[in-house]
Amino acid sequence: MNAPLRRVGVVVMVLFGLLFANLNWIQAYKADEYRTSDYNGRVQVDEYKRKRGNIEAGGTAFAVSRETSGELTYQRTYPKGPEYAHILGYKPVNLAETGIEKSENDFLAGTSDRLIANRVKDMFTGDQTGGANVLLTVSKQAQNVAYEQLRNNRQDVSKGAAIAIDPRTGAVQALVSMPSFDPNPLASHDSDTATAAYNKLEQDPDGPLKNRAVGEVLPPGSTFKIVVAAAALENGIGQNTQIPAGPEYTPPTSGQPIRNAVRTICPQPQVTLLTAVTQSCNTGFAQLGVRLGADTVKEKARQFGFEDEDLTVGRLGEGGLGVAASRTGDMQNPDGSTDPAALAQSSIGQNNVRMTPLQGALIAATVGNDGRQMRPYLVRQVLGPDRTTDYYTAQPRELRQPVSGQVANDLRDMMVSVVENGTGRNARISGYTVGGKTGTAQSAPNRPDHGWFIGFALDKQGNPVSAVCVVLEEAGSGGSAEAARIAGQIMRAAINDPGGR
Template sequence: MNAPLRRVGIVVMVLFGLLFVNLNWVQAYKADEYRTSDYNGRVQVAEYERKRGIIEAGGTPLASSRETGGKLKFLRTYPKDELYAHVIGYKPVNMAATGIEKSENEFLAGTSDQLFGDRVRDLFTGNQTAGGNILLTLSPRAQETAYRELTENRRGVTKGAAVALDPTTGAIQALVSMPSFDPNPLADHDTEQAQAAYDKLDADEDGPLKNRALAETFPPGSTFKVITSAAALENGYTPETRIPAGSSYLPPTAGTPIRNAASSICPEAQVTLTEALTESCNTGFAQLGVKLTADVLKAEARQFGFEDDELAVGRLNDGGQKVAASRTGEMTAPGGNDDPPQVAQSSIGQNNVRMTPLQGALVAAAVANDGRQMRPYLVQQQLGPDRTTDYYTAVPRQLREPVSAEVARQLQEMMVSVVQNGTGTNARISGYRVGGKTGTAETGGNSDDHGWFIGFAINDDGKPVSAVCVFLEAAGSGGSAEAARISQQIMRAVIADRGGR
């Protein structure tokens, strides 16, 4: 064999070798990824051979499938339209699934290893057993109240979010993001129409596809004063400790003084810590934060869940919808020392502090639950196609313990004072111990201030029944009072769902 042919032969052998290696790589390492890809058309067609399981809450179907008689045998439908969209998500034909439809896809589709026995039985019976069913923690009454009150708010706000959860378990009772969207067009079997519907939503400047409750962060304003208060209580202060206040405060090296929202708010030289929280005293908390230092504030915020990059909401034992990490941001000067103006602003929830509405609810829940913060979750049960076989039931578990029981009870009393005597009176519920904190967050530029409320309701037996956070984006003056009113309505719905008054 001459040299040129020998070289060609070697090249061909090398190419065959590389092809062989690549095929083995695909078979051994990439096959499962390609098989389960949302864009694998054959797999998707096969999925539509089997009726997808139901997603429900409180006996109310939220996602189900109906027979079409077409090539794709079952069409996914969402009977509540926009009401649960950011929780349920959607399951399209040629696009990526979202929400519970994504995180519980294999169980709903019947392809999960948990349902292997059903598939083996189908081989002998010739049936196509439906997928498994998902039962959520949501209270339909609370969810529908949250959606209605948000979308019909008295400030004319078009963007916001609401989250309510059980402080003793972490079970999410309501989760709404506004504006919402109708997932039904996105699940249409006409993929061109489904893509057009998605493109329209994606281009909407109000961002209806954004999950503002879980995946977006915003400056929390004065709701962060609960964390600053907790830091003080854990570092030698008491609710009756008097702190510097006054009508204005100029932090060292600052060019602009910090003032209170009104001249009537803590004009005194000193106020108690309880009075400062009740009145939402900016000057008091700004000076308190500078004295505590940035490191103390940051550490306290981390104890409540800030900087948590791992949290997801779904099942307690696996995955779910990713939650954006809340952040305290930078508070240091170029040399590494505390920057007093930044620390002062951060102490009142401004500067670079950012928080998700879920995080706000978790802060309130930890205070209500004597310092124990439970891991939030949405999936209560996985039931088999026959609805009798229980493959999973949530067993609540603690996420962290931000503060001691003693400090939590002190914070409870301080937050109750906010609702009874201060800025949160719209959240009062007769017969229940309600605590909370309003927040007005400056956004900079020409945008109106955000309105916040975080709070909790505790029954006569001393058991927390709900913790809530309501966020109204660019709500302007009166936004926090409206957020408190909406929070009260959501907590009342939870109470009614439990047979209370």
């Protein structure tokens, strides 16, 4: 064999070797990526041959698959549309799924390794067994009230959120973000329709796709005073201890005085901690925060759940809706020393303090539950296609204990005083003990303030039955009072719905 032929032979052998290596690379490492690619039409057709499992709450399905006459056998639909949109998310054909549809996709689609027995059976019968069914913790009554009350709030606010949880278990009773959206067009089998619907929502300046209940952070205003009050109680200050107050307070290094919302709040030089919480005394808490120190305030906030970047709400500790981290922000000068002015503002929930509504509900739930904070969750159970096989049942567990039972008891007394004697009267529920804290937070220059309320309800035996947080963005004067009213309505609905507890 002459030299040119040998060289050609070597080249051909190298090319075959590369082809063989690439084939193995595709089969071993790239097969799953190609199989699940949005551009793989055969996979889509195959996926939609199997009926996707339901997502249900209280015995009613809120995400279902219906048979069609098209190439894709089943169409995903959402009977309640916007009411459950931020919990369920959506399952599109050519876009990424979101919400519980995403976190429980393997079970819902029937592709989970735990459903392999069903798939093996299908190989012999030729059937396409449906996906598993996901049962949520949500109270239908509480969810409906939260959605309708937010949507028709008396402040004519277009943006806000509400979330309610069972303090004893962490089960989410309601979760609503406003404005909401209809997920049905996003699940259309017509890719042009689905893409157009998504683009319209994505470009909406009010951000209807945002899940404000767990994914957005805002300055919490006076609701943060509960965290500061907890730190005070742990550092030798009791409910009836006198703390400095007065009509205004100018922190050291600052020329900007802090004042109370109105002149009649805490005009005295000193008031008790109980009075400061009940009346929401800015001057008292600003001075209290400076006295306690930045490290103490930040550490107590961390113990309540601030700075937690790993929390999700779905199955317990196994994915779900992503939760944004609440932050206490900077309270320091450029040289690293504490800035008293920043600390004073932070102690009344301003400066760089930011909080999710979920975090607000967790604070209230902790106080109502003797200082124990339970891990929040949305998925109660996962049942097989035949509804007899139980693949998952939630077992509530403690997330952390931010305060002792005694401190929680003192905080509970003060929060009850807010509802009975202070700014939270709109949250009262006949026959139940309700505690809470309103908050009014500056949003931005020349914009109305945000209105907040966090609270809990106890039954006649003193057992916590619901905890809630409501925020109305840029609600202006009266926003926190309206948030308290809505919170009371949501907790009342949760209490009256046996399926929600």
